[in-house]
Amino acid sequence: xxxxxxxxxxxxxxxxxxxxxxxxxxxxxxxxxxxxxxxxxxxxxxxxxxxxxxxxxxxxxxxxxxxxxxxxxxxxxxxxxxxxxxxxxxxxxxxxxxxxxxxxxxxxxxxxxxxx
Numbered sequence: 001x002x003x004x005x006x007x008x009x010x011x012x013x014x015x016x017x018x019x020x021x022x023x024x025x026x027x028x029x030x031x032x033x034x035x036x037x038x039x040x041x042x043x044x045x046x047x048x049x050x051x052x053x054x055x056x057x058x059x060x061x062x063x064x065x066x067x068x069x070x071x072x073x074x075x076x077x078x079x080x081x082x083x084x085x086x087x088x089x090x091x092x093x094x095x096x097x098x099x100x101x102x103x104x105x106x107x108x109x110x111x112x113x114x115x116x
Contacts, residue, residue, distance in 0.1 A: 001014060003084075003087075003088040003091060003092075004081075004084060004085075004088065007084045007087075007088075009081060009084060011055050012081075015048060016048060016051075016052060016057075018038035018039070018040060018048075019034060019038060019040075019045065019048045019049060019052060019058075020057075020078075020081070020082070020085065021037075021038070022034050022037040022038060023058070023072060023073075023074055023078070024074075024082045024085065027073055027074050028061075028071045028072070028073050029071065029072055030063065030069050030070065030071055030072070031045055031046055031049060031070060031072065032069075034049065034072060049072055052078075055077075056075055056077045056078075057074065057075060057077050057078040057081060058072050058073060058074055058075060058078055059072075059073050059075050060072060060073075061073060093105075096108060
């Protein structure tokens with residue numbers, strides 16, 4: 001979070017990551033898909049999405065195929081955050097690499113992905 005704040009993103013919360021990570025991988029997901037991938041309830045995901053929309057990071061668009069569904073897209077501000085997130089992840093990974101050999105580092109990534 002310190003890295004995000006140092007880049008000017010003072011309004012971020014750790015819980016937002018669970019919403020952003022699926023969108024960073026696949027922009028334009030439904031609330032239901034985001035909830036499933038984030039392991040949040042649909043209601044909790046909706047609350048965070050509404051908050052992120054208010055902060056200008058995401059926007060909602062009606063699904064052209066299923067008119068009952070709303071899709072969530074990153075705004076330009078959200079896309080800028082994705083670039084910063086990639087930089088932050090690279091910095092954190094570099095710190096871990098200093099103390100781990102390549103096999104240990106790969107194992108760490110596997111473990112962390114499992115935890116997420």
